[in-house]
Amino acid sequence: MRKLLVFLAVLFFAAYSWAQELSVDEIVSKANNASYYQGKEGRAKAKMVVTDAQGRKRERQLTILKLNLKAGGDQKYYVYFHKPNDVKGMSYIVWKHVGKDDDRWLYLPAMDLVRRIAASDKRSSFVGTTFLYEDISGRSIDLDEHELIASDPAYYTVKNTPKDAALVEFSYYTVKIDRNNFVPMRAEYFDKTGKPYRTIEALEVKDIQNYPTVTRMKAMDLNSNSDTVTEFSDISYNIGLNDSIFTERFLRNPPQQWLKE
């Protein structure tokens, strides 16, 4: 009898802990939501400082507006440049689609020119920083195979291998995800020879309107020895952004109420 009780107890605990361990897809999906889909919409100011191998610094200041059409699904972004002075007024709109290519538009005020950027791939630089477009708008989770390679009391570590290796420059990347709030804390990309060549790190996470939010992050390019630190400020969620802002019309006439410095 006692033996049976012990056996049942063991079974119970085993089942319990098994139930506690999420599947890798759940982890990835939660992490995706935590990093890109907080709130219904929101805005933040970003200061990006690029430091190159020689220690030279370049700065970009911008405002990012974001609208979620569906959690974990399509999104719209509006990016407005405040600095450097020569590019002030430059703006981007991104319509992010899950399952197909994003739409991107670029507005250059000096030539009063709107250009659609045909996204052959999204792994090009975000305005000369160490961040890529895909880092800003998020990489669709269904582009990769996910595998939980480590799990400790603080973090999950997920290895992501692209389904179509020809489309990207990495062979795989790993992401360390905070167990408590599912914020990805560190991503490490490995090149085709298996050597790590770029990392993205969350340097600071704050609770903003109850959403755990990365407020400082750093991308490093180990090949060129440069890095970019992005600092987000004036972050606010659910401010009532209108879908109409994310259209070509607003590229030429920026929605000033959301862009005040």
Place this chain on the structure above:
Amino acid sequence: MIDKLVAFALKRPKLIFSIILLLVLASLAAFTRVKVDTDPENMLPEKEFVRVFNHEVKKEFTIYDYVVLGVVNEKDPNGVFNPETLEKIYKIAGQVKKIDGVIGYELMSLANKDDIEQAGPGAISFRWLMGEPPYTSADALRIKTRALENPLFYDTLISGDGKALCIYVPIKAKKLSYRVARSIQKVLKEYSGDEQYYLTGLPLAEDAFGVEMFWQMGISAPLAVLVIFLLMWWFFKHVALVIMPLVMAIIVVIITMGLLVWLGFPIHIMSSMIPIFLLPISVLDSIHILNEFFEKYRTFKDKNKTISYVLNELYRPNLFTSLTTVAGFFSLSFAPIPPVQVFGIAVAFGVALAWVLTVLMIPAYIALLDEKKMGSFGVHEDDIGKGRLSRSLAAWGRFTVLRWKQVLFASVALIALSIYGITRIHINDNPTRWFNRKHPIRVADKVLNKHFGGTYSVYLVLEAKDKDAQVFLEPQMLRYIQGLQGYLFEKGSVGKSTSLADVTRKVYYELLGGTKKNKVIPPTPQAVAQTLISFENSHKPDDLWHFVNPDYSRANIWLQLPSGDNQQMSEVVRQVDKFFKMNPAPFALSYNWAGLTYINMVWQNKMVGGMLINFLGSFIIVLFMMTVLFKSPVTGLLSMLPLTVTILFIYSLLGFTGKEYDMPVAVLSALTLGLAVDFAVHFIERSRMFYAENKSWPKTAQEMFGSPARALIKNALVISIGFLPLFASPLVPYNTVGFFMFAIMLVASIATLMILPALITGFPWLVFEETKVKAVCSCGKCILMSIIIASTVAYILLGYKLARLNLTTIICVAVIAVLSGTCWLVSRQKTCKDGT
């Protein structure tokens, strides 16, 4: 003193050999620490501005030294733009990236470059030019069209005819280029087919030369030794005796090089030439001795007595020739080029050592020889002068004495002709051309520079005076740069240039929808900035920083030259200077040059100019020594005459044949001086000795054209023929050395045996009367003497930077004035008048 030395050597041969053996072993041990430095950049001191600046520019604009890999496909109608070739190139680029020493991230190839293009109406796209190998011919041709339309790729990464493309392989350090090139070759082996692969680039040429030079040292020098041995064997017909001078020469080389290594000097391109220089110079003295020994042995029939006699006889001329050679090479220590200084001092040391060893080792060695085994060595006194050589020489002697006027006239004519030839000399150099025409690097150089804008990179860096004004975002400034590029291209010395203006224009053109009228610079600084930030959305935004710094205060124009010739580089520099003078820049700026091609021009110019001054300096110093040795400025000058004719004649050959005056030629001028004067020293010194006995020039001349002339000719033949194997080397500087050895020895010996006897016949007082009349008694001679002394003093002061030009000039003038004045007073003394 010489008697004691020889006596000692004859008495204690074993001791001498033990000491020498120890020295050799110690020197050989030093070789374990040998460091090799084949970087010609080190021809300039490390702190030289151009090197510091080059370093700075490379860092600021993340530029590297590149090995250039060219791929040519002449068989396919579409050239390299067919799926197969492109796939190979794609794979090769991938593998080359991984080679140790290659900076894979910065590799420039079609497979690693981003392209901006229109993608339908109102749309642009950034995509890898060749993100993956194309599957169809149409895909391949699309890549061609795109690449040809991009000014960043056209004529740099792909050729205008589409037959060829280049991969620029950046390397971590120049000294790795040879190894990297070999690894690339290994990779290429897997991709044979219709494609031809070529590897070139200045860093590779320089490094490969360094490596192959050591190979050549290992082949050419021993080969020269072998040929010299065979010739001497043929002359003196005694192996054991002939081996000795050669062994001694090798010992001199080993000890000199060992000392150099031991002192911590790296073996540089220059110092690697030391053995080639020391070998012939070291055996020269011995050949004179052997010749005399050979002819006198039968007279004495005792080897020890013979050698004592011979060394006594030849002691003074051998010492003189060694001293002058030492002085000639030592004066290279004044050169502004560190490796040349090391070279000069080392050779000077080697020559001095050779003299000491000759005096000690030859008698010691002869003492050890078994007299019985000397056998039939030497010639019988009766046979002397009966050989064909002797008969011809005797006839030659009679001819110069008899027809001295004609000889002198011919000499003057030759001098005039030579001077004309010298005026036609082109000063030029190019490390790629240190290889002969068939060398793979040379071939690659030729092929690739035919297809492309040029494989020689130079960087013209513009710097705004106002650092905060972001001058290089100004449209006027970019148009100015575009104008400069257009000007240079039109002039034809630059095959291709790439700048911020090209990047801006290309991106702006694509942004605006790509019609011809849009191939312009954007109208405002804001438009330029926004165009460039659009470019930064590409996969390789860092490419922008090769052309401008992030402050937009410095811009870098990459010029590709189809040739690495100094002349071409100088021409480009002149054109740029002219452009800036004719067209003032819209904003105040300064400009400077970087890149290996430019650095080479700087040090080579410095070398050529420096060596010329140095040569004149050595000439003065040797003249001064001659004056002292012969106790007469007139005889001193006379002894310099055959050498002057020789040098004029040999250098005029450069002018007549069109061979360029390059680095090796410049260095060899020092050798010319050191070797050519020897003949005159021997001739004059021994003439005086004979004259002192028989007091008759005709008799002296007859004797001179006996044994001394034979020694002279044998010397000339041994060295000139001994160095002929160098002609077979694939490295051009070795051919040059071979030619110079050959020409110097032959021309100098002929000039000496023609001009000196002819002049002495006409003006015997030049050599002989001097001994009777004190130099101080002739005002003219004394002023001459003063001038020689003053110039020597001036040269030494200037050479060692002990004085500035103005101060030295004053000192010299003062010295000359004072000495001449004294001369005049002294020459009016009574004793002199009595004497004459």
